[in-house]
Amino acid sequence: MTALGTLRVLTLAAAGACLAGLAWLTARAFAFGRRVYLSEPRGRAGRGLLYAFGKGMADKESVSRHLPTMLGGVVYHTAIFAALLDVVWTALPVRPGPPPGVFRPVLLAGAVVGPALLAKRAAKPHLRRLSCPDDFFANLFVDVFLALAFLRTVIPSLETALLAVSILLFFYIPLGKIRHCVFFFFTRVVFGLHFGRRGALPGSESRA
């Protein structure tokens, strides 16, 4: 097997390890027990869930008062998912591989936005003091990953470097804050159900 072929296999193995790590963390969280609600619902939990993943994603002050940051966050996360898809597709023995231009715009946007978010974290005194080293490191790490993912669409020979960084990133994901990629959804589900059953979210009020 060529060096590149070996790197591709290692990338897939690292991605698998990443998923296994996230699954293990999820299982550990569930080992603490689920919360069973004993109060009579007043509203509709299902509607709360819909709200949490629908209108509620934008219907909050963290969006309305911080629109540039939130839009930046959306672009950043879209770029990360695109880059991960790109990397895994590249590593899989599926040919043709990803068309080189298809992810380019979003990867470029992500590679620009990432450092901007990092700069904001470093520049704003309260945000800086709120942060731990992992917040800076994870951001920087992902920025390097996105930059490489973008550059690889222009310079194909960078694939080796991209795969090498990806392997490290896959191992880091369950260890640091990037694990929120799974737990965000969990927390959002709990939010929707908890407040939906109380009828406290728009649209979750009981019909009665």
Next chain:
Amino acid sequence: MADATARHDPYQDKLDSLTDADLAAILAELRRRLKAPEIAAAHTCIRCGLCADACHYYLTNGELEDVPAHKLNLVLGVIKHHFLPGGRRAGGWVGARKLDKAVVREWVDALFGRCSGCGRCTVNCTSGINIHGLIRAARGALAAAGLVPPELQSTVMTAVEQGNNMGIPRDEWLETVDWIQDELRAETGDPGARIPVDEKGARLLYTVNPREPKFFPLSLLAAAKLFHAAGESWTFSSDRYDVTNYGLYSGDDSCAGLLSGRLVQAREDLGAEVLVLGECGHGFASTRWEAPQWLNRRFGFPVKSVLEVAAEYVRQGRVRLDPSKNKKPLTLHDPCNLVRLGGVVEEQRYLLENAVEDFREMTPNRRNNYCCGGGGGQLAMTRFAKRRLAAGRLKAEQIRATGAMVVVAPCHNCIDQLTELGKEYGLGTEVKTVIEIVADALVLPRKNA
């Protein structure tokens, strides 16, 4: 602690002399409260800081210690260190912190002294983390080591030991009810008008904030008038009528469960169909939403806010309201525990739209209302009073912007804070409850007959 006086404070001594056993008690109680959602929260918060300006403390004070994520991460840091895989090894890299005396001091200052448990951060968090819930869990952990600020703890214990948080003796309560019954007869012109006490088989058991018999008897009269006008079958309990539950604020689930459990038991003893909670935001959240968890049982009977009951009366035509009886411009404060965290959002609006001529909404309102600053036990914790009044500035500005002459709140804790804010910020507004306004608008079947 900023507001602590220079006088000798045994509570500070206690914080200074914490033992390993105290720390172990805190950790054990914290661990007991952790379920999957709290662990998920520890993995979810990315310290984006976008919850900062959801909090009235931060908006009025602007210190890092006021940022909800800071308060949250004081708790999550300890959870990470003690209960999450790799937390000890990763340490400060991921914000994990070992619980020690210094952390306990920070917890007390931030979680008791800079939070009213309003949940505004929770609904505005990018991820929807139950920030106020985790803060309460940590308060409960402090309670396990006897570290609730003494003024708050004494309010809890007065209720536990004397049956109500004002320590009103039973005779005094019954005398007040008797006197209000006379007033009811005079107001309605109906010599047969009654305020039933311990009446078995009544449809509703009605509970109130003990501040009503003590300082605001007209609130009792207003509710009695409403029930009378609706021809309702209702009763007070002679000894279990306190709707408040400061155990919600101290975080102590066993006291909280005991207090709500009394109301549940009174309903069962009297055979009432519905437990009706008077105008008290945290009392509603406690007994309607939290008590089944505290008592580990499903209730199987309705628990309602008096606002829901009153709105039903108006909808069903059981009472008639004349808005011309309330002419002054009026605005409504949304108690956090009743509205954002409790789901009772529109009933009070429906009532006011039918009961007043000039109803003006504050901005923002409903689920996004600003806390008045009086919740979370802040009214009891005099050591943090300066912060409480400073944090209430936003609410004062909201009220002023409406140009209203009357501000109403369906919560007696909020009423107290709003009254203090009125003085502090020179608002010149009257402060009333929703049911008082509804009672003023009632068209009674007979008057002075």
